Amino acid sequence: MKLAAWNVNSLKVRLPQLLDWLAASAPDVVCLQETKLEGANFPRAEIEAAGYQVAFSGQKTYNGVALLARGEAPADVVCGNPHFPDEQKRLIAGTVRGVRVVCAYIPNGQAVGSDKYAYKLAWLAALERWLGEELAAHPQLALAGDFNIAPEDRDVHDPAAWAGQILCSDPERAAFQRLQALGLQDSFRLFEQAPKSFSWWDYRMLGFQKNQGLRIDHILLSAPLAARCTAAGIDREMRKRERPSDHAPVTAEIGA
DNA sequence: ATGGCCAGCATCGCTGGA
Numbered sequence: 016m017k018l019a020a021w022n023v024n025s026l027k028v029r030l031p032q033l034l035d036w037l038a039a040s041a042p043d044v045v046c047l048q049e050t051k052l053e054g055a056n057f058p059r060a061e062i063e064a065a066g067y068q069v070a071f072s073g074q075k076t077y078n079g080v081a082l083l084a085r086g087e088a089p090a091d092v093v094c095g096n097p098h099f100p101d102e103q104k105r106l107i108a109g110t111v112r113g114v115r116v117v118c119a120y121i122p123n124g125q126a127v128g129s130d131k132y133a134y135k136l137a138w139l140a141a142l143e144r145w146l147g148e149e150l151a152a153h154p155q156l157a158l159a160g161d162f163n164i165a166p167e168d169r170d171v172h173d174p175a176a177w178a179g180q181i182l183c184s185d186p187e188r189a190a191f192q193r194l195q196a197l198g199l200q201d202s203f204r205l206f207e208q209a210p211k212s213f214s215w216w217d218y219r220m221l222g223f224q225k226n227q228g229l230r231i232d233h234i235l236l237s238a239p240l241a242a243r244c245t246a247a248g249i250d251r252e253m254r255k256r257e258r259p260s261d262h263a264p265v266t267a268e269i270g271a
Numbered sequence: 272a273t274g275g276c277c278a279g280c281a282t283c284g285c286t287g288g289a
Contacts, residue, residue: 218276
């Protein structure tokens, strides 16, 4: 089973690319972030026509997450974190083929020390608490999405320039490590990977052309799923398109 | 040259992203 996560930066704009990518890559489960759509505008019919059933939690203009599952509806869907009342639609979970899939759009944080940074750290602490419970109930669990955290310096094109900055600060990285301490493993690092592998590139300054990026989109797997994981990667093809999302899809393959 | 982009909402400039 192939799991994927993609921050589409507006599902309205990126729908043609999403449909192309579903056809080309045939993922079994897709976690979308930044759909930026309210329920009535969600392109359910187009996605169902591509063979996927959907569950989503959306709002106008900002945020918005969705789960797509090929050939079946995600079961036991939960929106939001019961430990963190939040107007912002950033979390949705569902079960597909016995795997609990948690799709997260972790806050950006804007700048270290800002109110949004405090919100990000509080959001992460509540996520850790809730995931501890989810893992106890669902040993086969994947946490996938836009984490807005580059876990290590090798995930940053220019670690000196980014040192201590948003997405790279020690408290953010410590929060990522606490998620790992729950037993979640970074699927990408289970395998040999090319140096300077990134999942996001700034639209400005020819970021993608120069490969000046960050690896901030991740698929974390519980130990039983990590043991079944046969491959993990980042699909740069969509980032080469006209009018791309600034994020590339990330994928993990789970064997039987 | 210390900034260059993009999406949404709503105009002809702002917020937010990362």
